[in-house]
Amino acid sequence: MTRAVLSIGSNLGDRLTHLQSVVDALGSDVVGISPVYRTAPWGHVPQSDFLNAIVIATGREPQEWLEQAQRLERSAQRVRRERWGPRTLDVDVISCRPEALAGAGAPEILSDDVVLTLPHPRAHQRAFVLVPWLALDPEAVLTVEGRARRVADLIEELDPAERDGVRRVDDTLTGPVT
Numbered sequence: 001m002t003r004a005v006l007s008i009g010s011n012l013g014d015r016l017t018h019l020q021s022v023v024d025a026l027g028s029d030v031v032g033i034s035p036v037y038r039t040a041p042w043g044h045v046p047q048s049d050f051l052n053a054i055v056i057a058t059g060r061e062p063q064e065w066l067e068q069a070q071r072l073e074r075s076a077q078r079v080r081r082e083r084w085g086p087r088t089l090d091v092d093v094i095s096c097r098p099e100a101l102a103g104a105g106a107p108e109i110l111s112d113d114v115v116l117t118l119p120h121p122r123a124h125q126r127a128f129v130l131v132p133w134l135a136l137d138p139e140a141v142l143t144v145e146g147r148a149r150r151v152a153d154l155i156e157e158l159d160p161a162e163r164d165g166v167r168r169v170d171d172t173l174t175g176p177v178t
Contacts, residue, residue, distance in 0.1 A: 002096040002109060003031070004065045005140075006055045007120075007129045009090045010076075011041060015051040016171050018076050018089045022055060025072055028176050032056035034132035036171045042126065047086040052166075053173055054094075054132040062096045062109055066116045069093055094129060095119040095142060108143045119143050130155045131166040 010018035016036070023030055034054040041047045060068065069091035076089035096109040096118055111118040123129045124144045130151050133140050140151040155163060 001059055001099040002062055002065070003056065003058045003099050004060065004062070004096045005094040005133060006057060006065070006069065007052065007090075007092040007094050007123070007126075007132075008055060009039075009050045009052040009128065010088060011048045011050040012086050012088045013076075016173075019051055019053055020173050021076060021089070022072050022091060023173050023175055025075070026055065026057045026068075029057040029059040030055060030175045031058055032136050033173045033175050034136035036169050036173060037128065037132050038167045038169050039128040040165050041086075042128070045086070050128065051169070051171070052128045052132060054129070054136050055173075056136065058099050062093065062111065062116060062118060065093045065096065092120055092123075092129075093118065094123045094133070108141070108148070110143065124149070124154050125158070127155065127158050127162045127166045130158070131163070135168075 008019050008022045019036065023033060036051055036053050039050045039052050041050060072091050073089050093116065097106045109118050119142055124142055134151045134155060141148050142151055142154065
């Protein structure tokens with residue numbers, strides 16, 4: 001089993017409800033939820049701003065995380081028309097680590113499979129992934145080009161305009177009551 005970092009985002013419909021649906025579906029597997037952030041869309045397609053967050057959850061293997069992410073997107077009636085286009089829900093598997101070793105310094109699972117590349121190949125370039133992740137886990141580390149890098153350092157390397165475009169909002173996601 002693994003501990004997964006999932007990036008969730010929505011810019012169509014009731015965005016917060018779409019994000020909350022991920023947390024609700026994962027239930028007791030959720031071990032951490034970041035604050036919610038508003039971000040400008042990525043790419044060149046005109047569209048509304050996104051709400052984004054990071055969820056850390058346990059209890060599945062990497063391929064099962066991908067399958068769960070796709071089920072959640074389908075449940076939100078996501079339609080894939082164009083790359084980086086608007087969507088009701090986007091769930092990306094960013095990183096996985098063996099659950100038994102998930103503490104600081106645990107090895108990240110690496111995969112160059114065409115269906116599931118781990119860690120996510122563009123996560124280190126995306127402020128909407130890194131900023132919420134750092135808020136949730138100040139010690140977060142991501143493997144980039146074969147080297148473990150602190151998420152805090154990766155954020156500093158981003159274009160300041162992109163970094164500053166990730167704005168925390170007052171809305172929150174609620175996890176399972178334990």
